[in-house]
Amino acid sequence: MTAPADLTVVENEAAQARFDDLIAQDSRIEPRDWMPDAYRKTLIRQISQHAHSEIIGMQPESNWISRAPSLKRKAILLAKVQDEAGHGLYLYSAAQTLGIGREEMMQQLIEGRARYSSIFNYTTPTWADMGAIGWLVDGAAICNQVPLCRASYGPYGRAMVRICKEESFHQRQGFEILLELMQGTEAQREMAQDAVNRWYWPSLMMFGPPDDESPNSAQSMAWNIKRFSNDDLRQRFVGMLVPQAEVLGVTLPDPNLAWNEERQAYDMSEIDWTEFHEVLAGRGPANAERLRRRREAHEEGAWVREAAAEYARKQALKQQSAA
Amino acid sequence: MSTPGETGTEAWPLWEVFVRANRGLSHVHVGSLHAPDADMAVRNARDLYTRRNEGVSIWVVPADAVTTSDPDAKGAFFESPAGKNYRHAVYYTKSEGVKHL
Amino acid sequence: MSAETPDLDTRPSAATRSPEDPHGETDPHGDVTVDRVALAEELAGEAAGAGHAASADVAAYALGLGDDALVLAQRLGDWITRAPELEEDVALGNIALDLLGHARSLLHYAGTYDGRSEDDLAYFRDEPEFRNAWLFEQPNGDFAHTIARQLVASTYLVELYRRLEGSTDATLAAIAAKASKEVDYHRDHAIQWTLRLAGGTDESRRRMLRAVEQTWPYVDELFRDDEVVARLAEEGIAPLPSSLRETFDAVIDQVFAEAELARPEGRTAFTVDGRGREGKHTEHLGPLLAEMQVLARVHPGASW
Numbered sequence: 001m002t003a004p005a006d007l008t009v010v011e012n013e014a015a016q017a018r019f020d021d022l023i024a025q026d027s028r029i030e031p032r033d034w035m036p037d038a039y040r041k042t043l044i045r046q047i048s049q050h051a052h053s054e055i056i057g058m059q060p061e062s063n064w065i066s067r068a069p070s071l072k073r074k075a076i077l078l079a080k081v082q083d084e085a086g087h088g089l090y091l092y093s094a095a096q097t098l099g100i101g102r103e104e105m106m107q108q109l110i111e112g113r114a115r116y117s118s119i120f121n122y123t124t125p126t127w128a129d130m131g132a133i134g135w136l137v138d139g140a141a142i143c144n145q146v147p148l149c150r151a152s153y154g155p156y157g158r159a160m161v162r163i164c165k166e167e168s169f170h171q172r173q174g175f176e177i178l179l180e181l182m183q184g185t186e187a188q189r190e191m192a193q194d195a196v197n198r199w200y201w202p203s204l205m206m207f208g209p210p211d212d213e214s215p216n217s218a219q220s221m222a223w224n225i226k227r228f229s230n231d232d233l234r235q236r237f238v239g240m241l242v243p244q245a246e247v248l249g250v251t252l253p254d255p256n257l258a259w260n261e262e263r264q265a266y267d268m269s270e271i272d273w274t275e276f277h278e279v280l281a282g283r284g285p286a287n288a289e290r291l292r293r294r295r296e297a298h299e300e301g302a303w304v305r306e307a308a309a310e311y312a313r314k315q316a317l318k319q320q321s322a323a
Numbered sequence: 324m325s326t327p328g329e330t331g332t333e334a335w336p337l338w339e340v341f342v343r344a345n346r347g348l349s350h351v352h353v354g355s356l357h358a359p360d361a362d363m364a365v366r367n368a369r370d371l372y373t374r375r376n377e378g379v380s381i382w383v384v385p386a387d388a389v390t391t392s393d394p395d396a397k398g399a400f401f402e403s404p405a406g407k408n409y410r411h412a413v414y415y416t417k418s419e420g421v422k423h424l
Numbered sequence: 425m426s427a428e429t430p431d432l433d434t435r436p437s438a439a440t441r442s443p444e445d446p447h448g449e450t451d452p453h454g455d456v457t458v459d460r461v462a463l464a465e466e467l468a469g470e471a472a473g474a475g476h477a478a479s480a481d482v483a484a485y486a487l488g489l490g491d492d493a494l495v496l497a498q499r500l501g502d503w504i505t506r507a508p509e510l511e512e513d514v515a516l517g518n519i520a521l522d523l524l525g526h527a528r529s530l531l532h533y534a535g536t537y538d539g540r541s542e543d544d545l546a547y548f549r550d551e552p553e554f555r556n557a558w559l560f561e562q563p564n565g566d567f568a569h570t571i572a573r574q575l576v577a578s579t580y581l582v583e584l585y586r587r588l589e590g591s592t593d594a595t596l597a598a599i600a601a602k603a604s605k606e607v608d609y610h611r612d613h614a615i616q617w618t619l620r621l622a623g624g625t626d627e628s629r630r631r632m633l634r635a636v637e638q639t640w641p642y643v644d645e646l647f648r649d650d651e652v653v654a655r656l657a658e659e660g661i662a663p664l665p666s667s668l669r670e671t672f673d674a675v676i677d678q679v680f681a682e683a684e685l686a687r688p689e690g691r692t693a694f695t696v697d698g699r700g701r702e703g704k705h706t707e708h709l710g711p712l713l714a715e716m717q718v719l720a721r722v723h724p725g726a727s728w
Contacts, residue, residue, distance in 0.1 A: 031327040032391060055510065062505045066498065069720045069728040070543045071531075074501075075524050081504055082517035086371055089510055093328070093355040096337065101330035102357060127719055127728075159354065166375070177728075184726050293505060301508025303631070304567045307624025308359035309334045314623065315360065335509070356511055362616060367511040370518050 023224055028154040031097040039223055042216070043153050044098050046225065048105045051091035052116035055109070056290050058084045060124045061133060069127060076173050077130060083170070087163045094155040110295040117141075118276070119202050121284030128181055128188075128195035134174010135244070136196070136203035142167055143237045144207065152224035175244065182249045196245075197253045204268075205276045207234040238266045328355055329386040337386040338364040340371075342378035350382050358383075467542075468529040468602040473595030476536075482593060483537030484555070484652050485662055487545070488701050489584075490530030491556035494546060495709070496577060497523035498716055499564055508567055515613060519574075522606040529599045547720035551703075551710050558698035559642035561709040568628070568635035571617045575679070576639055578611035580646045583671045587663035596661065615679050622683035633685070640688040645698030647672070 015034035022029060029035055058081045065081065068074035092102045108114035119137055124130070145167070148160040181192035208214055208230040220226035228236075238257070245252050256269040278284070329337045335357040341350035353372050358364035364383040372378065392400055408414045418424045465471055478486060500520035507513040531542040559577060564570045585607055588600035621632040647669040649657075656662040673687075680686060696706075720726075 058505045065501045066715050067719050071524065071528050071546055073728055075521060078501055078517060078521055082514055085510055085513040089356060089371055090354055096328040099327065101333050103333045180728055185723065187723065188726060297506045303627050304508035305334050307628030308620045311620040311624040312360035370515045371511060
């Protein structure tokens with residue numbers, strides 16, 4: 001769905017000017033509009049990665065659906081994981097308006113050619129991880145996602161509005177899991193603190209590399225896809241966490257975390273980016289397992305998808321001959 | 324020109340989904356999904372787009388059945404109404420203040 | 425989301441449907457999302473029962489139905505992340521959540537007899553105390569097996585809850601009224617897939633035939649009467665299971681006629697004599713319960 005080849009240079013320049021104008025007015029770009037190839041490619045990459053993250057992100061939590069310690073928690077967790085499938089679908093549907101099929105995106109994912117948020121390559125050994133994921137991982141995700149509701153590409157922004165509204169319960173339920181644990185037995189409190197220790201740093205890494213090492217950020221901000229820098233969002237997130245951690249009674253695992261009155265910002269320890277790059281490169285604790293599960297589901301479902309397509313074909317033929 | 328999205332190469336076609344939030348309102352486009360046929364499309368739409376009571380009615384339309392206006396002719400196509408201010412009530416200022424007009 | 429974030433907000437144009445603007449008049453088309461909701465009763469039947477405790481017979485009956493729903497929900501929950509297509513992850517998730525809701529309502533009511541909570545009943549009973557029929561504990565198998573099990577379960581449940589809506593027990597009637605509409609959709613889902621798998625490819629038809637054959641031995645148990653339910657039937661509290669069979673068979677026959685399938689008659693792949701309501705189970709329930717209960721049992725008395 002790129003611009004028709006017979007478009008003259010002059011027409012192309014006019015189209016570019018119209019596009020630039022819409023961006024300058026902070027208006028929205030819609031699917032059939034002319035757009036620069038780089039803009040289209042950036043969006044396809046970002047939206048499909050986002051969709052993959054939702055789909056792969058179902059796995060660390062689905063790990064506890066069968067063992068959730070109360071029926072209420074089981075229902076909440078199942079609904080949340082199901083929402084994530086829904087969010088993946090909203091996003092694939094937005095990406096599809098840019099001219100890429102979902103089957104193609106799915107192939108990229110299961111063949112390991114696409115990225116997804118590396119946070120989901122960490123494992124969930126305890127129930128408290130359900131709390132920490134909700135509070136920290138969903139919290140960070142929401143910080144990232146809320147500004148995306150205003151992304152310049154219309155279908156992406158609209159998908160994000162829907163997702164943000166639905167996700168508001170995700171972070172709260174995580175917070176409440178941790179709160180219950182912190183108000184519970186000694187063993188439960190230890191479980192909660194341990195999970196916070198493990199998820200805190202990875203959740204800060206979700207905002208991406210520091211601004212001076214984030215090569216694509218400037219272009220994305222110029223295109224009104226991204227609205228705040230990685231470091232700004234990270235600061236804002238930590239600022240929200242500190243008082244929430246106090247309510248919970250958990251300790252954030254950074255001895256250097258302190259408010260700096262002069263900078264009007266939190267000082268914090270250096271993030272271990274080596275770990276981030278290792279996980280991103282596919283050497284996280286669960287990379288292989290996450291992809292294996294997705295590939296198996298897709299491959300084992302092939303006969304079902306084919307059956308339904310074949311049935312639809314036969315029904316259509318029947319209707320034709322009856323008409 | 325059809326709506327963007329349908330690639331024509333996938334096993335299950337793409338469907339555009341419209342949901343009516345309440346009686347008295349129009350069906351509004353909410354997104355798309357894949358389904359093998361219309362019966363499954365409307366069910367998938369129910370499961371995907373109305374998990375929180377968002378709707379009382381659903382339409383599904385094959386994405387390749389939607390015809391859109393040509394975006395490249397956008398300026399020309401929608402130019403005509405501009406300037407025809409007499410189609411709007413606010414154009415008629417002399418009757419301002421007169422009741423029931 | 426915490427209160428600290430509004431400066432990141434966001435949606436100048438998104439009209440919202442608020443109580444002051446119930447029809448979304450700020451946007452004539454309305455907004456198709458829900459911002460503020462009146463939270464519905466989470467456990468069906470609580471209000472209708474008005475704190476009335478179940479009798480021993482009613483508790484035993486509710487326990488059986490609750491276990492059916494719980495065990496089936498536990499099974500279906502395993503499909504999420506593994507379904508044949510993402511849309512189906514969502515669909516099966518919805519069905520599992522409905523069933524979990526029925527289980528919670530029924531177990532809650534059963535527990536009013538002797539002061540046990542839904543979680544006491546779900547997590548702290550051992551296998552012989554579970555009263556679900558064998559059908560519900562059978563493994564998911566392939567998608568065809570799950571659909572065959574869903575077809576049987578939901579066709580039975582539609583008829584059961586439809587009859588139970590007229591129960592003289594107000595709590596059971598209220599639970600059934602909510603469940604009835606939900607299982608109706610479950611049955612529709614199962615029928616749609618039965619038609620597609622049976623009438624799709626050679627491969628899918630072969631799998632569907634095998635699934636039906638391997639599921640049918642578990643059907644009879646659903647319609648077997650016992651002493652408890654006979655007493656409840658006399659009082660108009662519950663229908664006799666045997667009285668649900670005719671409608672069940674009629675619906676199945678209709679579906680099978682369209683799908684060109686047949687009810688396995690005479691000798692099936694194997695025979696079973698399901699005794700779930702007496703606490704006897706197949707080999708499949710033990711591992712399911714062990715997994716479901718493991719965390720709760722490590723921390724008895726803990727709150728979650």
